[in-house]
Amino acid sequence: MTTIKSKEYTPMNPTVWLVGAGPGDPELLTLKAARVLSQAEIVMVDDLVNPEILEHCPQARLIRVGKRGGCRSTPQAFINRLMLRYGRQGKRLVRLKGGDPCIFGRAGEEAQWLRERGVESEIINGITAGLAGATQCGIPLTLRGVSRGVTLVTAHTQDDSELNWQGLAQGGTTLVVYMGVARLQQIQQGLLNGGMPASTPIAMIEQASSPQQRQHTCRLDELCEQAAAFKLQSPAVLVIGEVVAAALESGQLGQLLTEHANTAQILPQAN
Amino acid sequence: MTTIKSKEYTPMNPTVWLVGAGPGDPELLTLKAARVLSQAEIVMVDDLVNPEILEHCPQARLIRVGKRGGCRSTPQAFINRLMLRYGRQGKRLVRLKGGDPCIFGRAGEEAQWLRERGVESEIINGITAGLAGATQCGIPLTLRGVSRGVTLVTAHTQDDSELNWQGLAQGGTTLVVYMGVARLQQIQQGLLNGGMPASTPIAMIEQASSPQQRQHTCRLDELCEQAAAFKLQSPAVLVIGEVVAAALESGQLGQLLTEHANTAQILPQAN
Incomplete structure (x- = not known):
């Protein structure tokens, strides 16, 4: 007990890691994340993490703390208290999140909450789903002469x-929308009202970079009807902008869509 | 020779990988990138790649193709031709780039150029410098109630x-500017003229996530003079937005700045 007490008061020696598991492809995990997982005593794992990632931590006790927007979920306050308890005990705890923990992953909030209570943590970045999904479709998020940047936003809010x-x-940047499946109407209307051309191409990518990845393209003004026809489901990202047309022209995305021709339709010619 | 000829015409079996080496920290490499490097016969490596990454490919022939904006560099056309030659020969070739190859890394262009000539390639994502640098400073690029997204742009253009x-x-998103050191005046004036508040906090982060990382914060209206006083040098990213203030308040960035107190100054209170 004395030992545990003393560990409680060494806040500069982090034993809590907030780790990005990356997107669907388990090989997109970083070396650092794999190392920390292999040393963990406890791993608190989110819903969206590929189970194969857990092969890096067979020694650890697993705690599942799924938390999906709009679905049945573990309350954030409960997750925080659990992290704090193990952090104060000096346990080597990994909080494992899909994608990157700082891109819509709340790692900033969790790290701050812990720090205010004397527990330091370290954040380990991961490949975010929007980036991996676009890459799998042959869509470069930035492309000289077409897009000078990329904007990642979430459609889901508190x-x-x-x-x-x-x-x-x-x-003027490529737009990647996370957690948008339940808010397609607002996205389509918001962008049209905001002045984005109706013919702007969109790629919808479900389960990015996993073997179950599905993709479909359409125009902005037909987003809702096309997503319904495609039966788009979470988790999914939308990639919006002229880089999608560039990928279609270069052939890679077109080929992917043809391979799934039962559900996918090729983007009509832009106006 | 016959063997090589036949390999020339198997474009669906890629032997060229466009690989993100991640930012300064060599442990932020992905497992997939490490595997492909360990199998490579030839590695064409960019300037900004941490040399420790090359420990994953001791067997490979290294070709250095540094290409830094504004500096002495290897022409893109030469790089393309070299990739094409080895790709057609069926060599296992890795083109290794700092950060992520699709975020200002030209991987989209290079993949398309190769594909048009019958050589397929595969892109392997990496952790981009802006994300890693912000994380190292305790700055969450997205934060509920403060920033609902992040925009990555390059200040350097063709x-x-x-x-x-x-x-x-x-x-309304956090802004991360890459390759901005030579264009600070345009960035400051552009954002001020565009309506961004003069008091908006900025973190300038040099050599993100490497042991040589340096960081400094200031307000938007003092960006140029503060960058000069700090002697900011490439490679660097600017993180611009209220999330920087949140990181200062939570203590982690403030502590980092205090540790480098000889060069760093704490951000003045926002107006």
Whole structure:
């Protein structure tokens, strides 16, 4: 007991790691994440993590703390308290999240909450789903002469506030929307009202970079009907912008869509 | 010779990999990148790649093809031709780039150029410098209630065209600017003219996630003078937005800055 007490007060020696598991492909895990997992005593694992990732930590006790927007989930307060308890005990704890823990992953909040209570943590980045999904479809998120940048946003909010659609529609960057499946109507209307051309190409990518990945392309003004026809389901990302047309022209995305021709339709010619 | 000829015409069996080496920390390499490097016969390596990464490919022949904006560099056309030659020979070739090959890394262009000539390639994502640098500073690029997204842009262009500063200034996302050191004046003026508040906090991060990482914070309206005083040098990223203030308040960035107190100054209170 004395030992545990003393460990409670060494906050500069982190034993809690907030780790990105990357997207669907388990080989997109970083070496650092694999090492920390292999040393973990306890791993708290999110819903969206590929189970194969857990082969890196056969020695660890697993705690599943799924938390999906809108679904049955483990409350954040419970997750925080659990992390704090094990952190104070000096346990080597990994909190494993899909994608990158700082891109819509709440790692910043969790690290701050722990720090305020004397427990230091370390964040280990991961490949985010939007990037991996686009790459699997042959869509370069930035492309000289077409797109000078990329904007990642989430359509899911705490307070149902609206995004600045006009800024997003006119920013001139490729737009990647996370957690948008339940808010397609708002996304389509927001971008159209914000001034984005109706013919802007969109790729919808389900289960990015996993063997179950499915993809489909359409125009902005037909997003809702096409997503319904395609039966788009979470988790999915939308990649919006002219880089999608570039990928179709170069052939790679077109070929992927043809391979899934039962569900996919090729993007009509832009206006 | 016959064997090589036949391999020339198997474009669906890629032997060229366009691989992200990640940022400064060599442990942020993905497992997939490490595997492909260990199997490579030839590795064409960019300037910004940490040399420790090359320990994964002791068997490979190294070709250095440094290409830094504004500096002495290997022409893109030469790099392309070299990739094509080895690709047609069926060599297992890795083109290794700093960060992620699809975020300002030209992997999309190179893959398309090769595909048009019958050589298929595979892109392997990496952790991009802006993400890793922000994480090392304790800055969450997205934070509920503060920032619903992140925009990555490059300040360096082919044709000296201007970014849509107004869209970027008002998009409501955290802004991460790559390759901005030579264009600080344009960035500062563009964002101020675009309507971004003068008090917006900025973190400048040099050599993100490497042992040589240096960081400094200031307000938007003092970016140029503060960068000069800090002697900011490439490679560096700028992280711009209220998430920087959140990191300062939570203590982690403030502590990092104090540790480098000879060069760093704490951000003044926002207006």
